Amino acid sequence: MALITISGYPSSGKSRRAIQLKNHLERRLRDPSYTGPKLKVQILSDDDLNIDRNVYSDSRSEKPARAALFTAMQRQMSQDTILIVDSLNYIKGFRYQMYCAARELKLRVCTIFVVATQELAREWNKTRQDGKAYPSEAFENLLLRYEEPSSMVRWDSPLFTVPWLDKDVPADDIWKAITEGIIKPPNAGTQAVPKAPTDALRTLEHTTTTMVGAIMSEQAASQGLGGPVTLALSPTLKPRIDLPFRSITLSELQRMKRQFVTVHKKAITLGTVEKGAVDWSEKSIADKFAAYIEENLKA
Template sequence: MACITLSGFPCSGKTTRSLEIRKYLEQRLGSPDYTGDNLKVEIVSDDNLNLERSVYDESRSEKPARSALFTAVKRLLGMDTIVIIDGPNYIKGFRYQIYCAAREVGVRTCTAHIVATPEMCRNRNASRDPGSKYLDETLENLLVRYEEPSSTVRWDTPLFVIPWDEEIPGDAIFQAVTSGVKKPPNQACGHPTTNIPQISVPPKDALQTLEQTTNTVANLIMSAQSSGTVLGGPLIVALPSSSTRIEIILPNRTLTLSELQRHKRHFVTIHKKAISTGMAGRAEMNWTEETVAQKFASHLEENLR
């Protein structure tokens, strides 16, 4: 039926708000005035998936945790369930992924931005039990990396901003998840229609784009390290031939050129094979510089140690 994505700083009060939203929705759904479908409300969170706060200490543990959350959400998405996603959801790409999964099964979506000041979040974290708190450096890293939801992008809309000192907009959220506009999957996420084959011939310049873009990303990482811009943590890479900006989470150490080149060759080999066999059509990758750069960034995050 619907998917409500909560987003906010760590310790901003998302769990409290998710419980308030669930309580409000269940009251409205159980009211004699409600004559719609019989719906249930489920919360998916780090806590009920037994994900410790320490998973956010490193990208290599955060990625599987995010994948577990996403899998749990997809399992619950359906016409008889309103799913509330109680997690940081601080990366806009992850929120977009959730949005597409929800549209794929034909359910409505909305986003709730839970607002609190960084200082409030620090104080709340400090007062938590050791097993439920973030390391100070992890908390600061997440605060810096947070990508705020925006009402100007389709995957964050409708967007409800809920400051720490205000009540939840219960009625507006209820209307959004029970009678809001539904968009078909192809309109929402750019999926091909049923008339278009899923596998298409790769563009002629696919191999050139693959080589040039991966070289560019590797060189930009080395340049950032040489200039002292970054040594571990998030790095924003701006591709010189476009306005595209890619975030890469690097390990907390100095990377060598030979190491980057090794991972580049591995990445290129995998996709070159796909090109040569004709199995790398636009359904798998659209072969723009931006897409190749994003794929390569994910490859580095998963494989660098």
């Protein structure tokens, strides 16, 4: 239903804001005036995945940790879940990756930027009593590498900034964003390309070869009179084609067959960008080849 990304400096109060937001959302969902779909609110954090703070000391260990978070996020995202991802999420490229994953599932998205000064975050990290403090060197590196969210880019929008002085999150605005916001369509670049069946190449070659032979036989029988004819390729496959009022040579037909097969081989081997189901049946190929021949004979 929605993906809420929380971002901020290490030890800036992100988990506290995530819990505040979860409580607000659950109260709204339990309210008798709420008449929308049945939803659940979940928080996904580093702690849920047993990701130690030390992983941020080394890029080699941080990368698989981020991958684990992203995989868990993909598993939990669904139409009946409001998922709050409570992690650093400090790399804009990673936030974009999360945004694209949400778009694929047609989920609403928003970003919460938990703001604290570096001095405050540093002090809070040093005084943590929960055993979840970041190592000093890793903490300082994360401050330097942090890429702040921006409302000017689509993957961080809508963006809600929550300063450390605010007692609570802007629950009303966030609720509106995740229940009434625009659902953006999946990015075309992330969608799977429809693939042809395994026998499509054989069907393409066999059907076009048979049609060339049938057209030559029809011409011989009618002595090149032309006009609309029905080609009996099989008891169930009888495509119609308008032939010109002249004799078509075998070399003409073979040239058009080669061109047609070459174009469609690429679509079969690489996939096609056509929307909806792609039909590679004998009938579909025969009809397309007949239309191709007619169009080229008119030129």
